[in-house]
Amino acid sequence: MNTKGHCYPKAIILQAVYFKLRFTLSYRDIEEIMKMRGIAVDHATIQRWVFKFTPMVESQMKKRKIRVGTSWRMDETYIKVKGIWCYLYRAVDKCGNTVDFLLTRSRQRMSAQSFLIKAIKNNYRPTVVNIDKSGSNTSAIRVYNKRSFSNIKIRQCKYLNNIVEQDHRFIKWRIENGLGFKSFASARRTLAGIEVVHMLRKNQMLNPGTTMFKSFCKLAA
Numbered sequence: 001m002n003t004k005g006h007c008y009p010k011a012i013i014l015q016a017v018y019f020k021l022r023f024t025l026s027y028r029d030i031e032e033i034m035k036m037r038g039i040a041v042d043h044a045t046i047q048r049w050v051f052k053f054t055p056m057v058e059s060q061m062k063k064r065k066i067r068v069g070t071s072w073r074m075d076e077t078y079i080k081v082k083g084i085w086c087y088l089y090r091a092v093d094k095c096g097n098t099v100d101f102l103l104t105r106s107r108q109r110m111s112a113q114s115f116l117i118k119a120i121k122n123n124y125r126p127t128v129v130n131i132d133k134s135g136s137n138t139s140a141i142r143v144y145n146k147r148s149f150s151n152i153k154i155r156q157c158k159y160l161n162n163i164v165e166q167d168h169r170f171i172k173w174r175i176e177n178g179l180g181f182k183s184f185a186s187a188r189r190t191l192a193g194i195e196v197v198h199m200l201r202k203n204q205m206l207n208p209g210t211t212m213f214k215s216f217c218k219l220a221a
Contacts, residue, residue: 004114006106007055008039008041010220011217012034012039012041012113013049013053014053014212014216014217014220015034015054015179016034016041016046016049017046017049017050017053017054017193017220018103018197018213018216019033019195020046020050020193021054021190021193021194021196021209021216024173024174026043026219027043027044027046027047028043029078030043031043031094034046034141036078037038037070040132047186048165049198050189050193051185051186051189053220054189054190054192054193054196055189056219057190057196057216057219057220058192058193058195058196058221060071060218060219060220061196061199061205061219062064063203064123064206064207064219065199065204065205065206066097066203066204066205066206067123068092068093068097068098068099068123069093069094069095069097070124070126070127070128071093071094071127071128071129072091072092072093072099072119072126072128072129072130073091073092073093073094073096073129073130073136073160073161073163073164073167074089074090074091074116074119074129074130074164075089075090075091075103075131075132075161075165076088076089076090076107076112076134076163077086077090077168077172079103079172079175079181079187079191080180080181081103081180081181081183081184081187082180082181082183082184086103086104086105086184086187087103087104087105087106087107087111088101088102088103088104088168088171088191089101089102089103089104089110089112089115090164090167090168090171091115091119091164092128092163092164092167094160094163094164095201096166096167096200096202097204098195098198098199098204099119099120099123100115100118100122101115101191101195102114102115102118102119103184103187103188103191105184107136108136109135109136109139109140109143111136112136112137112139113139113140113143113144115140116129116140116141116144117220120144125148125152126152126220127151127153128151128152128153128154128155129141129152129154129155130155130156130157130160130161131154131155131156131161132156132158132161133156136152138156141154142154155192169196171191171194171195171198174194175191175194196216196219197212197216200212200215200216205219
């Protein structure tokens, strides 16, 4: 890849991208780390690398992800983007494996429905979805059932959703200890990369590498 007259090996690029997605580091932190390793690259270039490579990694993870269970726990959490609260919809199965995720600008039925459709498209139709008392989530599942002639069971059991709420904490911790997001597009791509690395931590990849970083590199190959 050629950036401002410099040609960087793909291994260097992936290392910088992995640093951003795996650890709580700012782009300037990574610039300094790379400099310590003898690699001169500015933080803006690293940010462009993350923006470019994250969709590729996410796409490959969809193809290589281990099949999740049929009982899902669905919930949303708050993420601040450019000073405005947005909503990150997420679902895990009963074992805690990540099903899917979607960042939206609002918390309403259409947002929940978009997430449900995305999750089913990327996986398959669950038999039951456990949710909180959110009316938008309930409506989204009911509308999906009606339109697709399916019968996904809606369950509202608070303690069963503890597993997805605890899973939120890793993602929230990664974000809250960083410098935040400057745009919705950047937030969506960076969060997707963080979610992929989180799935690698949970051993959700088929035929992974010997380390998390090697698994990450296989996704970007």
